[in-house]
Amino acid sequence: MDVKGMAQTAAALVAGLASFRDDIHIAGLIANACGSARHRELIEDALPPSIPLLAAVPRDPALSLPERHLGLVQAAEIREDLEARFEAGAKALEAAGLLEALAALPPVTFSAPQEQLAAVQPVLKGHTIGVASDAAFSFIYQANLDLLEQMGATLRFFSPLTDSRLPECDALWLPGGYPELHAQILADNSAMRGAIQAFFNADKPILAECGGLLYCLETLTGYDDLTHTMLGLLPGQGAMRGRRGCQGMQTAELPEGPVRGHAHHRSMAEGTPEPIAHGRRQRHPAPGEAIYRQKRLTATYLHLFFPNNPDAVARLFLSDPLLLSPAPAEQQFESEEFIHATQ
DSSP: OBOTTOSHHHHHHHHHHHHHOTTOOOOOEEEEEEOOHHHHHHHHHHSOTTSOEEEEEEOOGGGOOOEETTEEOOGGGGHHHHHHHHHHHHHHHHHTTHHHHHHTSOOOOOOOOSOOOOOOOOTTTTOEEEEEOSSSEEEOOHHHHHHHHHTTOEEEEEOTTTOSSOOSOSEEEEOEEOGGGGHHHHHHOHHHHHHHHHHHHTTOOEEEETHHHHHHSSEEEOTTSOEEEOOOSSSOEEEEOTTOOEEEEEEEEETTEEEEEEEEESEEEESOOOOSEEEEESSOOSEEEEEEEETTEEEESOEEOGGGOHHHHHHHHOSSGGGSOOOOOOOSOOOHHHHHHHO
16 A cells, blocks of 8 residues: 555555455555655554554655556556666565565465356457557457457557558457557558548448547547547547546447446547447446447447457457357356456
């Protein structure tokens, strides 16, 4: 826990978290960003006997990772000193006595998962999916890539930032990322924009998620209030909006079948057409994220977790989804913990 600005309050929070759920055992506390030996002492004295202070890591900017809106700066962007930061963190944990504290704890035992992913059929065999992957489009679950390959798809990666043409493919996936940070480059790459527009006009399948949705709109306005031309596959304008946004687990109620996913964005889309469906929130009756469809383009703010409903996902990418049997009911994964663990 980051204990900056807290002493006894940190202990109170830890005690509350430890008793919040009876199916999780808290072995102890690692106090991060501890200001002094006295700070450590105040926290340790306030902790209940059942929750030991395993270590106190001193406050040190060298141990921090850079952040931006939506979270940490991605590893590929800080490659030059990432290992140095990790090494500094490891040394700080060792100096704080964490290794000795962990060695004194009983070993953790794991039970087999109650649910297993259903076996998938090679329904995408012979199909090639182009996947946007670069600094602007990088929010990709490895489990999604693995599933597509297990279903027989060939994946070809391309960069909307630097490539001038699409790879030979039958469908496109434009995942989330940070198009707002690279909007001028995306706008200037008219060759790629033309290639994706031609793909769309040929009525080929495209899935666009979050940042991919923003890329598919007519324009995108960044935090600098500059507006840039995007693909124009979907009517509407995207704009960043400070610290407000939408986060949370939802189920995309697609015509192909329900697929679990989550929303995490600080932008808004205005002037969009009537959605074909909305996400279903876990604990709120209000409609979730809008789901749009133009030709074979499916666009939404939701980041989909493909293994939750492989058949529905296959339909999104197939040129002729009627080749598959009727969509099954949503698969058996009912807890948000499953998706968090898989992510």
